[in-house]
Amino acid sequence: MSGITRRELLGAALPAAVAAAGLNELHGSTSRTDKPKNGGPKVGLVTYLLAHEWNVPTIIENCTEAKFEAVELRTTHAHGVEVSLSKEQRKEVRAMFEASPVRLASLGSAFEYDSPDPAVLKKNIEGSKVFAQLAADLGCDGIKVRPNRLHEDEGISREKTIAQIAGGLTEVGNAAADLGVEIRVEVHGRDTSRFPVFHPIMEQCESSNVYTNWNCNENDLKDGGLEHNFKLVADSIHFVHMRDLFVETYPWRKFLGLLNGIGYNGYCCAEIPASSDPLRVMKYYRALFLALQDRL
Numbered sequence: 001m002s003g004i005t006r007r008e009l010l011g012a013a014l015p016a017a018v019a020a021a022g023l024n025e026l027h028g029s030t031s032r033t034d035k036p037k038n039g040g041p042k043v044g045l046v047t048y049l050l051a052h053e054w055n056v057p058t059i060i061e062n063c064t065e066a067k068f069e070a071v072e073l074r075t076t077h078a079h080g081v082e083v084s085l086s087k088e089q090r091k092e093v094r095a096m097f098e099a100s101p102v103r104l105a106s107l108g109s110a111f112e113y114d115s116p117d118p119a120v121l122k123k124n125i126e127g128s129k130v131f132a133q134l135a136a137d138l139g140c141d142g143i144k145v146r147p148n149r150l151h152e153d154e155g156i157s158r159e160k161t162i163a164q165i166a167g168g169l170t171e172v173g174n175a176a177a178d179l180g181v182e183i184r185v186e187v188h189g190r191d192t193s194r195f196p197v198f199h200p201i202m203e204q205c206e207s208s209n210v211y212t213n214w215n216c217n218e219n220d221l222k223d224g225g226l227e228h229n230f231k232l233v234a235d236s237i238h239f240v241h242m243r244d245l246f247v248e249t250y251p252w253r254k255f256l257g258l259l260n261g262i263g264y265n266g267y268c269c270a271e272i273p274a275s276s277d278p279l280r281v282m283k284y285y286r287a288l289f290l291a292l293q294d295r296l
Helices: 006-021 023-027 056-066 087-098 118-138 158-177 195-204 226-236 252-261 278-291
Strands: 042-046 070-074 103-108 142-145 182-186 210-214 237-242 267-270
Touching: 042 056, 042 103, 042 278, 056 070, 056 087, 056 278, 070 267, 087 103, 087 118, 103 118, 103 267, 118 142, 118 158, 142 158, 142 237, 158 182, 158 195, 158 210, 182 195, 182 237, 195 226, 210 226, 226 237, 226 252, 237 252, 267 278
Parallel strands: 042 070, 042 267, 070 103, 103 142, 142 182, 182 210, 210 237, 237 267
Antiparallel strands: none
């Protein structure tokens, strides 16, 4: 990989991949996600915050009723799906999802690779590998990790932190590839969610098993705007988090049009506040999600 950027590698492989698999398959979640009947992005749920108090059976029951097709289980929530599960418990969780119409599509971790402390960095890298093994045992497509911050206030250049994050992602991505689990990098953090920082991280990562988890933040609209930033990482988007669709400051219709434009058929998971009437909220959310794409 010396002297070759990740984008150059993917760019060289892109025409052949399109010819072999078709554009729709290329930009979906390629691990285990089936192409949807009607094409286009599929709606799912992040357990933060709406479902943070639900156990696995409740998550499956509610997602099934609301016709949500997938879930990301965020760590520390009441579902209890953590690395502490025994082999038998992992089999039980996997069986519950496989017997349902709801896909366990992601495990949401809080691992990050920006710390200047070598011990903290190593702990996050090794923890990510253990988390990836959990995902593999559960039959889960991938895990979410994140950059979190720069350390320029500590005298550490952004270039050094970017290179360190990319190096951590390379190691974790290669290890998870052996398990058949994707590493998805959330566009996250005060500075690291800005694309002049996030994009170089992805460019310098040398693992082909590391992808973008788009996060639908206001920073998407800065530094050249939504379309510019989307194009920077379009070839690596394998998962999406979405906020409340009534937020008028974010151009939801345009964003969903961009996803459809690249043939994305992976999951867009709602990351929305808790509600006293969650099923009703979920049903409205799905309806608006489809209506914004003229699919309803």
